[in-house]
Amino acid sequence: MMRLIYGFCLFLNISLSWASHEIVHIAVSSSIGNPLTSLCQKFNQSTKYGCKITTAPAGHLYAHIMHGMAYDLFLSADETYTEGLINAKKADAQSRIAIAEGRIVLWSADPKITPEALYQILTEKENIVIAIANPGASSYGAAAREMLQEYGLWTNIQSRLIYGKNIKHTYELIMTQRIPLGFISLAQLSPEVRARKQYWEPQTYRYKPVKHEVITLKAAKNQKALVAFRDFLRNDQSCQILSEAGYGCSNSLHT
Numbered sequence: 001m002m003r004l005i006y007g008f009c010l011f012l013n014i015s016l017s018w019a020s021h022e023i024v025h026i027a028v029s030s031s032i033g034n035p036l037t038s039l040c041q042k043f044n045q046s047t048k049y050g051c052k053i054t055t056a057p058a059g060h061l062y063a064h065i066m067h068g069m070a071y072d073l074f075l076s077a078d079e080t081y082t083e084g085l086i087n088a089k090k091a092d093a094q095s096r097i098a099i100a101e102g103r104i105v106l107w108s109a110d111p112k113i114t115p116e117a118l119y120q121i122l123t124e125k126e127n128i129v130i131a132i133a134n135p136g137a138s139s140y141g142a143a144a145r146e147m148l149q150e151y152g153l154w155t156n157i158q159s160r161l162i163y164g165k166n167i168k169h170t171y172e173l174i175m176t177q178r179i180p181l182g183f184i185s186l187a188q189l190s191p192e193v194r195a196r197k198q199y200w201e202p203q204t205y206r207y208k209p210v211k212h213e214v215i216t217l218k219a220a221k222n223q224k225a226l227v228a229f230r231d232f233l234r235n236d237q238s239c240q241i242l243s244e245a246g247y248g249c250s251n252s253l254h255t
Contacts (some may be wrong), residue, residue: 003139006067006241012047016128017113021048021049021050021225022049022050022222022223022224022225023049023050023051023052023127023217023222023225024049024050024051024052024072024073024222024225024226024228024229025052025053025054025070025071025072025073026040026051026052026053026064026071026073026074026075026229026253027053027054027056027064027069027073027074027075027137027213027220028053028054028055028075029055029057029058029061029075029076029077029078029212030055030056030057030058030166030168031058031077031102031140031166031167031168031185031187031212032075032077032097032100032187032212032247033100034152034187034245035100035187035241035245036053036055036075037053037055038241038245039051039232039233039238039241039242040052040053042232042237042238042241043228043229043232046232047228047232049224049228049229050225050226051223051225051229054071054185057166057168058076058078058081059078059081059137060078061074061076061081062074062076062081062084062085062225064141064209065090065217065219066084066085066088066090068219070218070219070221071219071220072216072220072221072225072226073214073215073216073217073220073226073229073230074091074124074214074215074217075099075179075212075213075214076212076213076215077139077140077167077210077211078138078139079104079139079211080192080211082096082215084214085215086215086219088216090217090218090219091215091216091217091218092215092216092217092218094141095215095216095230096213096214096215097213097214097215097230097233097235098211098212098213098229099210099212099213099214099238099249100211100212100242100243100247100248100249101209101210101212101235101247101248101249101250102117102139102140102143102185102186102187102209102211102212102247103185103186103187103201103204103210103246103247104140104143104147104183104184104185104186104201104202104207104210105183105184105185105186105189105200105201105202106118106119106122106130106181106182106183106194106195106199106200106201106202107174107181107182107183107184107189107198107200108181109174109175109176109177109178110176110180111198112137113181113198115197115198115199115200115228116150116200117202118199118200120182121180121181122153122157123153126156126160127160128160128180129160129161129162129179130157130160130161130162130179130180130181130182130183131161131162131163131164131170131173131174131179131181131182132144132145132161132162132163132164132170132182132183133163133164133165133166133167133169133170133181133183133184134163134164134165134166137166138164138166138167139210140167140170140183140184140185140210141163141170141183142166142208143208143209143210144207146206146207146208147206147207149205150207151202151206158217162179162182164182165217167184167185167188170182170183170184170214171184171188185210185246186199186201186246187245187246187247188245189246190192191244194246204217209248212247214230214233218229
């Protein structure tokens with residue numbers, strides 16, 4: 001009986017000890033949700049702090065924060081949202097750092113199609129529609145539009161574009177083969193597809209990089225945990241997770 005009581009007390013002490021640690025709450029754009037889930041798990045395992053994320057389209061999270069929803073950090077794929085929070089005095093401008101860069105690719109769910117065939121469809125097949133995220137609502141869509149303009153294709157291609165609500169919706173249109181091909185984020189593709197290079201990638205200098213930025217919110221309460229998580233984002237392990245997920249990541253982004 002005494003052993004059972006001792007065991008229960010030990011369990012209770014451990015639980016209370018964990019409960020007393022701060023948990024950083026991060027609002028994360030759905031376009032980078034998957035690797036952030038992995039990062040959060042690693043952070044939980046390797047530090048004394050906890051981590052949880054709320055994932056949604058960046059615009060939705062932005063609206064929540066503007067209306068008083070309490071998070072500690074905000075991670076977006078659109079610089080305009082970050083700047084909007086700074087201008088509204090909802091975020092600390094000095095805390096703003098880029099942790100990853102997204103890349104756009106032209107992709108089809110047809111496993112037999114080649115990068116050369118994708119480019120040929122883009123430039124020559126005037127009767128095939130192409131999906132793109134809404135440039136007015138998605139930084140990836142804006143990047144795709146800029147790239148098409150740089151290649152001199154935008155004017156001729158507009159009539160056959162189908163706009164997804166966001167980058168996730170655009171991927172779903174192609175994955176379900178409702179649309180034969182389109183521009184998505186490289187990170188949306190599986191490691192196997194990326195390894196086989198079953199996509200066409202435009203030259204990265206043809207468009208402004210899609211920067212995923214993290215910023216500290218003024219309403220943040222869990223200061224120790226959020227500082228620890230920001231430091232964690234700067235280490236090599238975090239950079240490796242992001243790179244393996246298909247994002248550009250280097251120490252230069254974290255300065």
